[in-house]
Amino acid sequence: MIDRWPDGVPRGYEALFDKFGPFIANEVRRKNIVSNNFDDLYQTVCERLIAAHVLEKFVQRVNGSSDEELPPTITATEVCTLLGITFGAWRSKQWSYHKVFVGDLGRVSPDKSKTHGTIVRRGATVSWVSWMPTPIATDAEGKKLPGYGSPKAVYKTSDVLEVPALGYFRSKKTGEGSFDSSAWPRRKIQPHHFMGYLARCIHNAWYNFCRTIRRKHRDRTGDCYAQFKTPDGDFNESWEDSLPDTETCPEDVENAIDYRTIVDTTQMSEAQKGEIGHLLKSHTIQEAVRMSSLSAEQKKTLLSICCAA
Numbered sequence: 001m002i003d004r005w006p007d008g009v010p011r012g013y014e015a016l017f018d019k020f021g022p023f024i025a026n027e028v029r030r031k032n033i034v035s036n037n038f039d040d041l042y043q044t045v046c047e048r049l050i051a052a053h054v055l056e057k058f059v060q061r062v063n064g065s066s067d068e069e070l071p072p073t074i075t076a077t078e079v080c081t082l083l084g085i086t087f088g089a090w091r092s093k094q095w096s097y098h099k100v101f102v103g104d105l106g107r108v109s110p111d112k113s114k115t116h117g118t119i120v121r122r123g124a125t126v127s128w129v130s131w132m133p134t135p136i137a138t139d140a141e142g143k144k145l146p147g148y149g150s151p152k153a154v155y156k157t158s159d160v161l162e163v164p165a166l167g168y169f170r171s172k173k174t175g176e177g178s179f180d181s182s183a184w185p186r187r188k189i190q191p192h193h194f195m196g197y198l199a200r201c202i203h204n205a206w207y208n209f210c211r212t213i214r215r216k217h218r219d220r221t222g223d224c225y226a227q228f229k230t231p232d233g234d235f236n237e238s239w240e241d242s243l244p245d246t247e248t249c250p251e252d253v254e255n256a257i258d259y260r261t262i263v264d265t266t267q268m269s270e271a272q273k274g275e276i277g278h279l280l281k282s283h284t285i286q287e288a289v290r291m292s293s294l295s296a297e298q299k300k301t302l303l304s305i306c307c308a309a
Helices: 013-031 035-051 054-063 076-083 087-104 191-219 249-256 259-266 270-279 285-291 296-308
Strands: 073-075 116-121 124-129 154-156
Touching: 013 035, 013 191, 035 191, 054 191, 073 076, 076 087, 076 154, 087 116, 087 124, 270 285, 285 296
Parallel strands: none
Antiparallel strands: 073 154, 116 124
């Protein structure tokens, strides 16, 4: 069962066909060349999309992102969800770093054996931490972004990954850090991402359907079709059977008459050998020679060889 479903992806196949039905129909129409077949082909493609579990596979692929595919930036709100803490706790540690450790202590740790602790500041005991991520100041367009006191502050994901190891947010009961990898912010799926994937699935469904039909037609036995039989119950010879067999014809000629003699005496070409080889399937050598397109001199020579043999 999939718990995290990306935004913009239909949550069921009824929703898929309601929203992307026109897109699927257009893709099928582009591939279909017989207008009367559209309804059947559209229905077949839809059935194959369901059978292939295209929605589940797409979502699993999105949720199965590796570390290299994590978002490059993350907001403070998303950080708190990931670490399982409140924004107040995050903002407090940001203040302890920027105001106390950087501002008051000048980045010099009171206890180098620890990553965090307390000091007396202006008559009050306050916390200090040796490091916290610094928000990104501006976006790609140069627009100023919120500071660490805002839940909309943006941080580098690589910086956030360093925080759990420092032990700031360890549970007082278990002493373990809080880090929920399943709470990574959902990857933002744009419409063209899913539509590109869906277009490939439609093509695969259509191609596999055509390939299956070709295989079924090729593997069918002729006795299923009365139109392929003569009134006597025999099969009509197809036009493919009347074509010369270019692979075995030279061998037929060699078996029927002396090959070297033919080559040396009549100078027969491969095409001529193929023609006679095909005729030999249903005629004698004399009949094959007479019916062939060989020259009169070649026929005369061949017949004399055959009669001598």
